[in-house]
Amino acid sequence: MKYIIVGLGNFGSSLAMKLTASGNEVIGIDSRIEKVDLYKEKISHTICMNATDEFTVSGLPLRDTDVVIVAIGEDQGANIMATALFKNQQVKRLISRAINPLHERVLQALGVDEIVHPEEETAERLAKKLCIKNVVDSFELSEEFSIIEANVPEEYVGKSIREIGFRQKFNLLVLTTIKKEEVKSILGKSRTMERVLGIATPELILKENEILVLFGANQDLEKFLKKRF
Numbered sequence: 001m002k003y004i005i006v007g008l009g010n011f012g013s014s015l016a017m018k019l020t021a022s023g024n025e026v027i028g029i030d031s032r033i034e035k036v037d038l039y040k041e042k043i044s045h046t047i048c049m050n051a052t053d054e055f056t057v058s059g060l061p062l063r064d065t066d067v068v069i070v071a072i073g074e075d076q077g078a079n080i081m082a083t084a085l086f087k088n089q090q091v092k093r094l095i096s097r098a099i100n101p102l103h104e105r106v107l108q109a110l111g112v113d114e115i116v117h118p119e120e121e122t123a124e125r126l127a128k129k130l131c132i133k134n135v136v137d138s139f140e141l142s143e144e145f146s147i148i149e150a151n152v153p154e155e156y157v158g159k160s161i162r163e164i165g166f167r168q169k170f171n172l173l174v175l176t177t178i179k180k181e182e183v184k185s186i187l188g189k190s191r192t193m194e195r196v197l198g199i200a201t202p203e204l205i206l207k208e209n210e211i212l213v214l215f216g217a218n219q220d221l222e223k224f225l226k227k228r229f
Helices: 010-021 033-039 054-058 076-088 101-110 123-131 166-170 218-228
Strands: 002-006 025-030 045-048 067-070 094-097 114-116 135-140 145-151 173-184 190-199 211-217
Touching (some): 002 010, 076 094, 101 114, 166 218, 211 218
Antiparallel strands (some): 135 145, 145 211
C-alpha cells in the first residue's frame, strides 16, 4: 500500500513509521525542515513542502497513492486547507485529523472519508486498521499480543465457534461477539448501536453483520485476517 501523511508531529510521525515498518511505502510531508530531517531515515520518503499550496500538492503522486492522511494538529486552518486541496484532487481515500467538534463538522462538510481523533486513537491502532483489511478496531496489549475486532467472515456465518476451530486452526481465542442494532430515539431518528453479547461459548453460532472480538499473537491475528479476507 502507498500512503501520504501530511504533518509529522507526534501522531503523524508515529503513524508514518508504523506503516513504513509494516512494509508500506510512505511519503511523509511537513513544512518544517527539522521534522523532515529527523524522520528521513525512519520513513520511506520525506518531503519538506507546504501542503496548503495547490500547485505543490498537484505535483505529488496522488494517482498511485491509496490513502492520504492529513495529520496536521497544531494549525486547524492549515489542516482544513490541506484537506480541501486533497479532496479537490479526488484522492482514493482521504482521512483527516479533527481537533474539536467544530473542526470535525467542517471536515464532514468537506466530505472526507474518515475522521480520526489522536487523543482517542493511537497511531498503532490506526496503522493496524489501515494495514489489515476488515479490522474494525484493535488494542495492543504488548509488542506480541493484541485484541482486535473484525467482521465475521461470510463463510463462517451460521457456524459455531467449535465447528470453525479458532483455537485449533488459528491459535486464537474468541472473547465475545458484538451485534449491531438499529434503534430509534424518542424523536424518531435512527442510529446504530453496538451490543456486546457476553462471553463467547464453543456453541455460539456466528451471525451475519456481527463483529468478532479476538485475542492472540499479532502474527496469528494477521495470518488469520489475511487468509480469510
